[in-house]
Amino acid sequence: MAHVYENAYFKDKVVPITDAQVSVASSAVLYGLSVYTVFRVSHTPKGLAAFRLGDHYRRLVNSARIIGLDTFEPAWSYQKFEDAVHAVLNANTILGDVFVRATVHASDMVPGTRSRGVATTVSIFIYDATPILSGEGVRLKTSVWRRVPDYAIPSRAKVNGAYVNSVLAKQDALDSGYDDCIFLDAAGHVCELSAANIFMVRDGVLITPDTTSDLLEGITRRTVLELASVMGIKVIERGIDLTELYIADEVFASGTSALIAPISVVDARVIGTGTVGPITARIREVYMYSMQGDDSMYEHYLTYMSHNM
Ligand code: PMP
Numbered sequence: 001m002a003h004v005y006e007n008a009y010f011k012d013k014v015v016p017i018t019d020a021q022v023s024v025a026s027s028a029v030l031y032g033l034s035v036y037t038v039f040r041v042s043h044t045p046k047g048l049a050a051f052r053l054g055d056h057y058r059r060l061v062n063s064a065r066i067i068g069l070d071t072f073e074p075a076w077s078y079q080k081f082e083d084a085v086h087a088v089l090n091a092n093t094i095l096g097d098v099f100v101r102a103t104v105h106a107s108d109m110v111p112g113t114r115s116r117g118v119a120t121t122v123s124i125f126i127y128d129a130t131p132i133l134s135g136e137g138v139r140l141k142t143s144v145w146r147r148v149p150d151y152a153i154p155s156r157a158k159v160n161g162a163y164v165n166s167v168l169a170k171q172d173a174l175d176s177g178y179d180d181c182i183f184l185d186a187a188g189h190v191c192e193l194s195a196a197n198i199f200m201v202r203d204g205v206l207i208t209p210d211t212t213s214d215l216l217e218g219i220t221r222r223t224v225l226e227l228a229s230v231m232g233i234k235v236i237e238r239g240i241d242l243t244e245l246y247i248a249d250e251v252f253a254s255g256t257s258a259l260i261a262p263i264s265v266v267d268a269r270v271i272g273t274g275t276v277g278p279i280t281a282r283i284r285e286v287y288m289y290s291m292q293g294d295d296s297m298y299e300h301y302l303t304y305m306s307h308n309m
């Protein structure tokens with residue numbers, strides 16, 4: 001389990017993480033009715049920097065909008081969000097790079113199965129940035145569980161309760177001796193992993209499922225698309241058949257917590273040479289570099305945070 005830092009943000013102030021508690025009678029607990037995001041904060045020459053904080057805030061707002069949690073957005077401007085992140089970072093001694101998890105919990109007690117008008121409480125806590133997937137080659141199994149479709153529980157919204165779908169699929173993969181799953185939609189097209197987006201390389205072209213493919217609109221996914229075009233790599237967003245992955249030259253996963261993770265095996269088939277492919281390696285290098293704050297070219301991705309070093 002990851003090391004969680006001792007101070008969190010909860011109900012408009014910094015508190016010990018043990019005091020950051022939502023009620024067992026809240027919709028957050030009863031129905032998993034909460035939305036969240038996780039972003040990275042890295043040590044840079046100019047201090048701590050959050051990666052694409054504005055995009056994470058916007059996705060949180062959009063998740064709340066989709067679900068109809070309408071008390072969050074009026075109470076939480078971007079500036080308030082950034083200030084809260086500042087406050088919680090300042091309240092801890094941040095040693096390595098960290099992940100920051102911000103959640104909007106539906107906190108009213110027993111309001112019934114509805115969202116509009118239900119009170120919300122924001123929590124923000126910090127934990128070590130330990131990647132969830134290996135950087136050496138991840139083995140994937142097609143899940144027996146299909147991805148929740150947009151017309152049931154939208155994957156575009158990062159809703160806590162929807163992660164039961166990810167838990168089922170990831171556990172199925174682990175039970176079968178794999179590292180993670182590939183989710184397919186009802187028609188058999190590739191969506192994503194349990195907590196990361198997916199890319200493949202065929203004949204030098206970088207291809208990823210388009211955003212109507214029942215996936216989370218990953219901020220790392222968007223970053224990869226942006227970096228690849230700057231690097232002169234051709235990118236296409238389109239539907240992907242499962243068997244295309246089997247014959248791809250390279251496959252990799254992307255995510256804040258997954259970083260850029262090369263895929264070595266899909267359903268017992270070795271991908272490409274079974275090692276980290278050249279395009280995956282280049283993208284991973286530039287992505288990691290873009291978070292380090294050494295280059296003005298990627299400065300627009302970073303929000304600098306005061307720190308206590
Ligand atoms: N898909 C799912 C289901 C996820 O949980 C995540 C992790 N947030 C991602 C994709 C990757 O999103 P991001 O790049 O914004 O971390």
